[in-house]
Amino acid sequence: EQVSMINHHLSNSLSGIATIKSFTAEDYEAERLRIESDEYVERNRRAIRLSSAFTPMIRMVIVCGFIAITVAGGQLALNGTLDIGAYSVLIFMTQRLLWPLTKLGETFDQYQRAMASTNRILDLLAIKSSVIDGHFHLPLSEVRGHMRLDEVKFAYSDGREIIRGLTLNVPTGDTVAIVGATGAGKSTVIKLLLRYYDVTAGAVTLDGYDLRDLKQVDLRSAIGLVSQDVFLFHGTVRENIAYGCNGSVPEASIIEAAIVAEAHEFICELPQGYDTIVGERGQKLSGGQRQRLSIARAVLKDPPILILDEATSSVDNETEAAIQRSLERIVVGRTTIVIAHRLSTVRNADMIYVLQHGQLLESGHHDDLLLLDGLYASLWRVQTGERVLAGAIH
Numbered sequence: 001e002q003v004s005m006i007n008h009h010l011s012n013s014l015s016g017i018a019t020i021k022s023f024t025a026e027d028y029e030a031e032r033l034r035i036e037s038d039e040y041v042e043r044n045r046r047a048i049r050l051s052s053a054f055t056p057m058i059r060m061v062i063v064c065g066f067i068a069i070t071v072a073g074g075q076l077a078l079n080g081t082l083d084i085g086a087y088s089v090l091i092f093m094t095q096r097l098l099w100p101l102t103k104l105g106e107t108f109d110q111y112q113r114a115m116a117s118t119n120r121i122l123d124l125l126a127i128k129s130s131v132i133d134g135h136f137h138l139p140l141s142e143v144r145g146h147m148r149l150d151e152v153k154f155a156y157s158d159g160r161e162i163i164r165g166l167t168l169n170v171p172t173g174d175t176v177a178i179v180g181a182t183g184a185g186k187s188t189v190i191k192l193l194l195r196y197y198d199v200t201a202g203a204v205t206l207d208g209y210d211l212r213d214l215k216q217v218d219l220r221s222a223i224g225l226v227s228q229d230v231f232l233f234h235g236t237v238r239e240n241i242a243y244g245c246n247g248s249v250p251e252a253s254i255i256e257a258a259i260v261a262e263a264h265e266f267i268c269e270l271p272q273g274y275d276t277i278v279g280e281r282g283q284k285l286s287g288g289q290r291q292r293l294s295i296a297r298a299v300l301k302d303p304p305i306l307i308l309d310e311a312t313s314s315v316d317n318e319t320e321a322a323i324q325r326s327l328e329r330i331v332v333g334r335t336t337i338v339i340a341h342r343l344s345t346v347r348n349a350d351m352i353y354v355l356q357h358g359q360l361l362e363s364g365h366h367d368d369l370l371l372l373d374g375l376y377a378s379l380w381r382v383q384t385g386e387r388v389l390a391g392a393i394h
Contacts, residue, residue: 004117006036047112054108062098069094131198134213143222144207145304145335146172147193152202154192154358162188163358165202169351175336177346179376180355186339188358190309193337195219206305224303228310230290232282237267238274240282241296253300261296261326263289291323299330306331309339320345343380352376 013020013029020029073090076082082090147170154163162185170176178186191197192204195211204211211219232240241257242249254274258264266289270276282290291311298306311323324345340346347366354362354369354376362374369376 004120006033006040009033009036058101062101065098066094131195131216132212133216134211136209136213136215138207138209138214138218138222140218140221140304142207143304144172145222146170146207147305147335147337148205149189149192150203150205152192152199152204154188154197154199161358163192163199166355166358166360168353168360170335170337171350172335173333174350175331175338175348177338177340177349177352178355179340179343179346179352179379180361181375181379182341183357184355185358186355187309189355190225190307190337190339193307194223194225222303223305223307224298224301225307225309226291226294226298226311230282230287230294232278232285232290232293234278234280236272236275236277237270237293240278240293241274241300243297245300249300254296257296257300258293260299260329261292262322263292263296266292288323292326295323295326295330303334305335305337307337307339310341311338343376343383 009032013033020026070091073082073087077084077087149166149168152163152166153161155161166185166189168176168178168189178189180186188197192199193211195204195216198212206214206219206222233243238251238254241254255264258267258274267274267276276284278284278290278293282293285293295311308327311327320342338346338349343366346352349366352364352366352369353360354374356375362369362372362376364372370380371377
């Protein structure tokens with residue numbers, strides 16, 4: 001257990017090395033690691049002390065047993081009760097059977113170390129999923145892409161209610177934006193659409209089917225997700241673009257997806273092109289490059305429903321413009337749900353839903369919401385630098 005804590009601390013320190021250096025926290029982190037290491041040394045010392053006491057005890061028992069058998073057997077052999085040959089075999093077998101017991105102390109120590117890891121693994125395996133897979137099979141070819149939230153309520157296990165009676169309609173082929181201040185429940189809506197969690201009341205449906213009735217593999221096969229937190233696996237650019245596709249993917253399809261995502265040009269400039277290793281979590285690439293690979297991955301999947309969760313939140317204006325051009329090409333002909341803080345990226349959406357504290361506050365087209373002069377208009381003026389009406393955001 002203590003080894004696990006040290007490994008966890010080392011992993012965090014290495015992953016956040018840039019942050020540690022920028023805050024000149026090297027000494028602080030080194031001290032934390034020293035404390036953890038000292039704790040490990042102390043626990044290991046206690047284990048060695050116990051093992052050191054246990055092993056000689058076992059050997060003493062073995063020696064006493066061997067002496068007892070030797071003396072008793074010798075006495076029987078001298079009395080003629082036991083044959084000399086049988087006595088020799090008895091001595092040999094006793095030695096062969098008792099000597100392995102000297103390793104019992106070492107085995108006991110290894111057992112204790114293994115049980116610490118085993119108990120943690122068994123605790124994880126004992127946790128039952130709160131999301132039970134449905135039974136209805138919906139072929140990908142039959143998915144139209146109409147999604148709806150009907151009077152949805154959702155609260156986490158600690159009782160905090162995040163979504164409060166939310167109703168949203170996402171028609172087939174439309175681009176729908178969900179906006180709002182931080183903590184409004186936008187990302188939670190995405191988790192409900194992907195059925196990472198089940199609603200506590202109401203229903204989320206796809207083409208009229210309650211998500212709880214659908215097989216999870218069918219639901220998630222129909223949805224492509226481009227998240228603000230892009231996760232790339234340690235491997236090549238090609239492997240990351242083709243991730244999740246069953247079977248081998250033609251090279252031409254991978255390149256075509258990269259071109260649509262405006263990633264082909266920078267990929268060709270990499271040392272090994274599509275065979276370049278991106279590093280752990282794609283650390284060898286810039287934020288914009290990682291985002292475009294994520295878009296290419298979604299393009300290659302070619303889902304009927306596309307979810308864009310803050311896809312341009314962490315990139316510069318030039319990269320954002322390139323990503324926006326990519327998105328404009330891939331949303332054509334498919335249902336698209338956009339989560340965004342930058343309202344300029346969703347002004348052309350077919351419908352914009354404005355959330356506040358897990359409830360629907362406003363809905364409509366961009367121009368209509370500006371005329372409404374509510375929360376959306378206030379956020380728009382803040383982002384465009386226009387004069388904000390006093391108290392409008394509140």
